[in-house]
Amino acid sequence: MKIKNITSESIYFSIFHAMTLIGIGLLILTLILLLLSGYSVIDQDFLTRNWQHRDITQGGIFPAILGSLYLGLGVIVISFPLGISTAIFLTEYSKNNLLNRIIQLAIRNLSGVPSVVYGLFGLVVFVNILSFGSSLLSGVLTLSLMTIPWIITASVESFQSVPQKFREASLALGATQWQTIRKVVLPSAITGCITGGIIGVARALGETAPLIMVGATFYLSKLPSSPLDKFMALPYHTFILATQHSSPYANSYAAGTAFVLIMLTFLLSLGAIILRFHFRSKKDW
Amino acid sequence: MNKLNLIVLIFLISCVMAYIFFGNNANDINNPQNTQNESLAMKGSDTEVQLVSNLAEAFTVKNSNADISVTGGGSGVGIAALINGEIDLANSSRAMKQDEISQSANRGLDVQEFILAIDGLTVITHSENPINQLSIDQLGKIYKGEIKNWKEVGGNDTPIVLYGRQSTSGTYNFFRDSVVNSDYSSEMKTMEGNQAIVEAVKQDTNGIGYVGVGYAKNDKGEPRQDIKIILLHGVGEPPVSPLDELAVKDGRYPIARPIFQYIPRLPLKNSILERYLQFEASNEGQIIIENAGFYSLNDEYRNKNQQLFNKIK
Amino acid sequence: MTNIAIKINNCSIRSNKVNSNHSSINISENLPKWAFGFMATLTVVILFGIFIFLLISGLGTFREIGLGEFFLGTDWNPTAFNAPSWGILSLVAGTVMISLLAISIAIPFGLSIAIYLSEIASPKTREILKPLVEMIASIPSVVLGFLGLLFVAPLIAGIFHLTNGLNALTASILVAIAALPTIASICEDALSNVNQRFREASLALGATKWTTIKRIVIPAASSGLIAACMLGLGRVIGETMIVLMVAGNNRAFPHSFLDAVNPMTANVAIEIKEVVVGSLHWQSLFMIGFVLFMMTFVINFIADLLIYKKSL
């Protein structure tokens, strides 16, 4: 009996172990495959040169990198303040009643709504109705809408994890509610909001479907200089190179672009993970 | 408080961004055809997007101020954007439909047609497929789903796998209206671009697909070796290759077509749009077109374009 | 009337007094409250606006198309050569097939990873592996789609002796990879949240580690685990780029996993670009978007109730 238990335990455990290794292996495999297909094109020129359409080997993907960075920056600028403010209002200011809880529930659920749905909305509202066109602005707003529920969810969680006793102690010292939020709650919660937000932005940067719908661009003669300019973006560029470009090197370039994209999102996620780790080690309660 | 500063900073940045957004609104949107600026937004056909990007790139070399963007998505996308006033030029691999013309007229647009090049729509199969030629009738039946096996057209006893474009594509419409004359078989796999079809057919021994002739050539303008280009013939006519320039230009190749560009109204003299169109029609432009694998215009189309240029004052 | 007037009067006097006494505090106190309240209202209104917007834009579909034809028709061909047809059943079937297969591939892996991370791995291994799992989550789906085109589709074609690998199976495998980290990560949270005392009590009774996991930890975490799977399902249904690139996207109603399928997400993403604003085709695509929205919303809602049983 005992022996049987032990053996079944070791069998199951090795299965779990193996599956974990396969899961992690997939990540590494992805990177290896991308590198194998794209390593020949990734060099300094690839990263820093303007896109050359006729002979793609002469150019680089700098406009797409820049476009993605602009998108990421724009999403941060729009979705962080809105998302975090909403979370503050929901957790700190508004009463904890049924309506509040329903709103929180609905927002949590919105964070699982497919990106095409946000793309539909962005296409109509930003591109058509507000006539921003297929611009950086439309892309930023659409991706922001998608990111906001993620940020709110992460932030609400972060605010709720600040112990109630901190708030009481601060109020008992004669702090106003805003002082309490600003000096006690926010410093404890803000890292959670920011890490959640960065992970959200990393995901948003990899989204292609909303960009297809809003309309990222295939070729740009000039880098975007205003939010209403057209833009290129890494995920869309990958997609285009993988499906539409006739150059025999298109696949290598697609792989290279995908690798850069993945590195960008990994860097963001890694930053968020390190930030979280750093602050978790400082968090003592 | 440092964190407060951080928040304040974020707010400030958002304010600045908002200012930029709304500050710039007035200039660009309401007047996409602003002659002062050197910007040109093009959108539409995936068949043309390579070619047009090449042209735009060459044009930019001479006009370093030009701010040109080219977006794909399909002919329907470009025409819809043209009607909505989002762009300066729509690439379309099919002629505008009557309802599209009337829609744009309703919006106060005076849409003009420019013929960019001639495309010999090319039917391709796997390089090991023994079939060399098909009649238009057979091709239609294959895409209708009435012929399902290669042996029915003289090939191996294997099922035919159909590859086509998604419905936004001008090529989808052109091929359907001029070859299939009915609905496509529901078994047809729809691909996101010409290149995706080439890639798929290259790997699929049973596959057949249609692409712009430019996609059937490699970057040196020679026919690709990894796919087979099928010769086509009408009833009682000899089979013709889309690589045969003369046959395509004089209409002997059964599915040759002009590919178009549409502009919302007549451009001003010396505006970037006018100069760009002139560039495309010039010898230099036509050489780029041929290098990209398409065919330069025949005299009939040249004359049509000239009429357009004549109208510009 | 007079009563009310007096009351209003009273109020204004009182508030005046407050203002004059502590006006500086009141402004610095209320300004953030109003600002946050404004931003929150704005955000919530916009987010809920999406839902209403989709519904309103989509409802016009049913002025011209019957509910039955829309939901039960198996042919989706709005740009048909002859009469257009508007049945979304084959699109839904595509979504459902891919989702079910993908989720049944992803769950065993996700659960195993979660159990390994939470129960078996040493804290050190865990610290390294957990972030790695989260990084898989940030692989953009277009990258998976691209690798699918290059490597997985030919592999599947080779295994099943097909001439091409653009089918539901290929798409499902890739979508499963995309959903795997979501499932693993939330399952891991659910398992870690089980009180350590349960494990200690069980081990103290002489149970083996595996028995403890099987009999105590997993049942205790069950609602969280189910919720994780539901959230994974939501992610799978909404996946667009992978299915757009490798599912084949044909119109025929799928009969096997080796058939090409045209899931709802891919169909919307492809077709929305060309349609004329406000046309029937446009409205019907919004209706598909709305159906998609509702499918994921309901699934997430159930998952949410399982996780936050107490919250409502």
Place this chain on the structure above:
Amino acid sequence: MHKTVISVRSLNIWYSDFHAIKNVNMDLPENQITALIGASGSGKSTFLRSLNRMLDIIPSAKIEGDVIFKGENILDQDSDVVSLRRKIGMVFQNSTPFPKSIFENIAYGLELQGIKKESRGFWKMFSNQKYDSLELEKSSHPLDKAVVKSLKEAALWKEVKDRLHQSAFRLSGGQQQRLCIARSLAVKPEVLLLDEPCSELDPISTRKIEELLTLLKEKYTIVIVTHNLYQAKRISDHVGFFHMGELMEFGSAKDIFEHPNQPITKEYVCGGFG
């Protein structure tokens, strides 16, 4: 008799439908330690929280009656809660240091009032400032002075002076509680409310806090809720006994413990139902 600092008149408190405090009247004497005793749920903590409006943050709580502090009814909606709480400080059962350094914890209350030192910007999040205890003692900055003073008052200075930059969470439980007391003292309150401050502490830490409180009553009025009858006996001058939301008896510690009027008080203080 001592001068009355806070006088409570016909105070009634409900949590939704539950009548938690029933018609309580009490005069809290200045510079004395008043202990509130009674079984769990008898309403003593609720009563204590009503004294500096900390009940406000419980949405379901409803208060009627008067609490007069310095001639003003603090329950009046118009009264300034914030400055009230500065004058009537509160220390909670679980020690509640903020996730900041020891120095910042004490300085917090003063910073609220606008007494600040220069900020070191964003990077402060990633490093800890070091403090030199000798320099601090000599410093003329009001913030430094107040921090040093209140830490000394709370008899904590010697123990923490060399690690002011450390997180307050690294202190022991008793030290944390004294830190919280010091933090309250830093804003110069007149009344100090303590809600079972020793219930989670070991006897030695408890003893230290008790000693501290007896010292502090020279300058402050202290109200302490406690479950520990011995503690009440040891340190309090006055005792109020709560039972089921009513104040059964209020008087000098000696009276309550030696000659209680009510049988139920007697039963409680003799350990009948502790």
